[in-house]
Every structure is written in structure tokens, then in C-alpha cells.
Amino acid sequence: MKITVLYFARIKEVVNYSSEIVELPAQVETIIALKAWLAKRGEVWQQLFHGSGVVRAAINHALVDDMATFEEDDEVAFFPPVTGG
């Protein structure tokens, strides 16, 4: 499955990407599975997704929890807790 992944704020700076298109293996279809799959990329990614910091996620512009599922061509975003206002 192919999806677009976006990164914002501190997370964008940590991974040094703002967006990428990724081709996922068949069993990676939930946010938690995607986090685990990205964490395998190396120390920085491991620390980001399995460290102590909170990483929020959205699918197609809607906030979701770790068990949410996405589909082909969806847009998944990862970002820190929001701080607007």
C-alpha cells in the first residue's frame, strides 16, 4: 500500500523530512503498525516513536488514535501535541 506521510514542528526537524510517499508491506495498515515500521529506520526514528515524547497522528486531516486504520493513497500526519492560540 502506498500512502503519503507528513511531519510537523519538532518532529519534522528531528526526522529531517516534511513529507514522503512510502510503500508499505501488507500488514502495516494501522497507526501503531506504521509507527513500529518507521521506528526500524534507525536510532532517531526509534527514539521518536518509542521514546517518552507524545506523537499525535491524523489521517486525512482528522485526529486519530493508534488503532486507526488507513487505506491506499491516504494522508497520514505525525506531530507533537498542538500549541496554538
Place this chain on the structure above:
Amino acid sequence: MRRVLVQAADFSYADEMQTIQQACPQAGAITSFVGLVRDQVGEARLSQMVIEHYPGMTEKALHAIVEQANVRWPLLGVTLIHRTGVLPANAQIVLVMTASLHRQAAFDACAFIMDYLKTEAPFWKKEIGEFGEHWVEARASDETAKQQWNQPQ
């Protein structure tokens, strides 16, 4: 009347007040809130704030928050403007105006919109100043402020 804007440009409080008053001639009350860039973080001077957001999601999130406020209170009009990009110290960041027949709905809806915006709208602030630069951390008290709206009245 519903006016929701995400923009780099500054806004004029006076112009916005005139707009909402003209759009809501039945209003007996208008409440407003303006959020500003502080010029200090602790003892250190702040020179700039950078506000990043998630284009596309931000607008949807703000409209959803205004919609929830409209469901809860009998509002005649809402203006919600949030700036993005690089802002100097003392700049205006956010404006909320709520118009209703009577004051309590206007007061409550204005506070509700800010409490939800703080925890649900995808904006992130970075502070730059004498201390270097850092991303602002989310505050647990903002989540608590939002939760209070879910308790039985």
C-alpha cells in the same frame, strides 16, 4: 455569520468588530479575545515567535470547533482568525469574537472556542530569543480547561 481565517497577515480589531456588528444587527452582546506574542519567556527577552500549522487540517479543525460552539449556544455570529508564520514580540496571534442576543452565551462560547483551539487545532509555536530557540510544550492545564466543558452543567 461565520468568519474563519488562517492567515499570515495581521488583523484589525476595529475592522473585525465593525464587521461582526454589521453582520449581526440583532446582537445584544459581543465578546472578544485577542491572544498576543509575549515579549519575555521567564526573564529572557523573546524576539520572534514562529507559528507552524497543517494547511488543510487547520481550517477543518477551526470550522469544526466553531460548529460545536454553534450547537451549544445560540450564537448569531463568530469570527475566528489565527495567524501563522514569523511574528514579532507583542504581535496579535489570534482573535475570537462571538455575538449573541445575551452576554452569557457570548462569554461562554468565546472561552469554549479558545479552550478547544488550544488542544485540537494543528498549530505549533516556536519561541526565538535571548535563550536561543525552542518549541513551546503543550500544557496539561490546557487539556484540563477543555475537559471542564464536558462535565455535566
